[in-house]
Amino acid sequence: MPRPGAVIEVDRNTPPVLFHFGEGMRLERLPLGSRIVYPPDPLDPIAHPERAIKRALAKPLEDDPLKSLLRSGMKLTIAFDDLSLPLPPMAAPDVRQLVMEEVIDMAAEAGVEDLHIIAALGLHRRMTEDEIRHIVGERIFSTFWPDRLYQHDGEDPENNVYIGKTSEGEDVTLHRRAAESDLVVYVNLTLVPMDGGHKSMATGLASYRGIRAHHNVKTLLASRSYMNPPDSALHHSCMRQGQLIEDTVRVFHIETTVNNHAFPAIANFMQKRETDWTAQDQAMFLGMKQMTDLAPPAFKRNIFHAMRAPYGLTSVHAGQVDAVHDKTLEAVRAQLSVRVEGQTDIVTIGVPYLGPYNVNAPMNPVLVVCMGIGYLFNFYRNKPVLRKGGVLILTHPCRYEFDAVQHPSYIDFYDEVLADTTDPLEIEKKYELRFAEDPWFRQLYRKSHAYHGAHPFYAWYWAAHGMEHAGDIIIVGGDRDVVHRLGFKCATTLDDAFEMAEQTVGRYPSVTHMRMPPILLADVEA
């Protein structure tokens, strides 16, 4: 039986704790009495994933078995989540591949000749062929690529159709092929509670017009938090859009969850609590620490980005979107939830090398904000671990480092927009539309491997709630100029950061360290 998550109070015997530091790591001693929140151990994976998938397709929730929905002469579309999930990428075979192979087997048996497979990218970058092959597997790739397996293009005027408006006036658009299909099978992988459900179709196969309806500062500020859909205005908006999509096209939803076994054997010490480290883990840490301290960034990046996570499938459900998603959220919470008592004055988080938007690229400063304040800070239910007005301390080198292929609009966002203001509302009003409609960014999004021109704005808005909630944000070890450009404070060491934090939260503050990744979801009680 895997251990649940734990909250450990630091005493004299507590070993130093690991802080992720971009493509590096640090061991830090926390003040006595601080709390360290550890994620639960990985749940036991399903022993026979193929059988579980077959069972889910044969006995779906509130829907007919998939086999009975397939017939010769129909137009079938399979859509699947892109490489932003899971993180790090899953060791082959990816669960999406296993699910899609079952669905395609059924379609072949039923004689469905008109079958297309679409990578539901939303406004994310186009994947490379190798990245797609890794997700779907060699058999699907060689059978369908490139004419029947392709990527969604949110800026293609021909292939996006306007469906209508929700009761709240949100525009809804959909990929033409999906909208004109007799059946859309959506294959999802849910890593955190934010993913899946109606959000999959409503963002993955939508155009900029549909996505901006909920990816805006007003909606994101009203989301408490994104990781708890019932309290998230973002998810309410997606549900309204999703219901309109369901009225337009028949959708059969398949959702999978994986455990949090995020690191391969070579980095096993990252997976373990420091109190459990053996001499071998200590040696591995020392070796990797020396390597990350000495090696040039590009070399380190290649090593880190080559890591594949040995995730195990923990649940698979199929059928009607809402019924499926409820079960999925239960499974995700069973893996991630940790009970945490009360809020705290200071929260510390180590920001790792990888976020959803920098697979095979460096994490640029805007993405550091998105990851640290947008995602990691938001891993809570009920209320944040950090009290209102508290200090959030992140560790990351925060270098001026951008991938010109993947993040061209991020470069301009950093140089031009952040030089003017860091206020999300002002940024949205003054700049978003110009970037979104920039013909060069649009061209790079459509034909190269670049994120959409509006994407850096969304990354910034994602952090709006955290920035508003925290009284101060300090980045330890960051490049001073870069951190100041982001609008935060910079500290050299963690002790300095605590010293600086005392000016905001007073002497003898309470401190909580969120030991992520592997990720956890703090269930904060009053």
Add this chain to the structure above:
Amino acid sequence: MTWYSGEGGAVRLAGTVRGFVDDVSQVRRAWHWDTPRPRTWPERGAVVPAPASDLGWARQEPVRSLRYLIQHALLIPFTEVMAHPKVEGREWVRELERPVIFAANHSSHADTSLILHALTDRARDRTVVAAAADYWFKRPMLGNLVSLFLNTFPFSRTGGAQAQLHSSSVLLKSGWNLVLFPEGSRSPDGRIQEFKPGVGHLANETGTPVVPVHIRGAYQIMPRGQKLPLPGPARVRIGMPMAPELKEGSREFTARVEKAVRALAAEPRQTGIQGTWIERWRAGKPREPKYQG
């Protein structure tokens, strides 16, 4: 006979030695190997290679394991770096239940590496490549080395069709796939030349399916006459296996294979030749292990 009679013994020995020395000096003076061949002389005759061995050693252990290592350490990474080939239709050759003949267009020495790169490990391990006997096996050392790397066997282009047919069919019957370039030699300009009927004969005689293969980009990588390859993109498109129809002649079947290879060169996917997605999906189904007892 006494020793001083002058008809034997030491005198005869001396005579023999002298005769040998004369012969050597005559030959040495008569042929000038280090001078250019006079223009007035007729062309040198075609080299007729000694009857080549079937290079059976190259298809046995431990040479097969050694070749596996060489290909994975050198050939495949090198091909990947030079051409990063895109392979379409690999599903047709992933799980071959019986031997096939790969019939491909031929415009470059890079063709063989590209085809081998496109195959799965299992298929590659059971594939021999027909290499022109009068080109590759003129120098035995080179021929043996190429066989070690690529598992080639000598294929005569200059007659002896029946014997050739026999040796190829033996290979097919013993479970080896065969890579053939039915054009006979590399295209001088990159365009597909007329196919020679050998491939049809072989398929008809042995009842072996033919897999049409089209290679694009190899000519740019290493055209005829170029010594070293240049990096460039390549695409290998593999079609659905074709079998001769009842009462279809070898020449007709060869023409059909040629048409298929030419059609594969066309841009959109050719459903008739590459198969519908359902056919391709079924072809790519992993072989299920069979347990006995």
